[in-house]
Amino acid sequence: MPTKNPTAxxxxxxxxxxxxxxxLFNP
Known part of the structure; x- marks a missing residue:
């Protein structure tokens, strides 16, 4: 798989x- 993947x-x-x-919810 290519590193430059917009989906990834x-x-x-x-x-x-x-x-x-x-x-934020678990400080």
Missing amino acids: KQSEKWKTLFFHISF
Whole structure:
């Protein structure tokens, strides 16, 4: 699989977003 994948990049962005939300709800 190519490293420059827009789908993978978007998935990573959502993963980071979810992590931030989780961190906010679980300090």
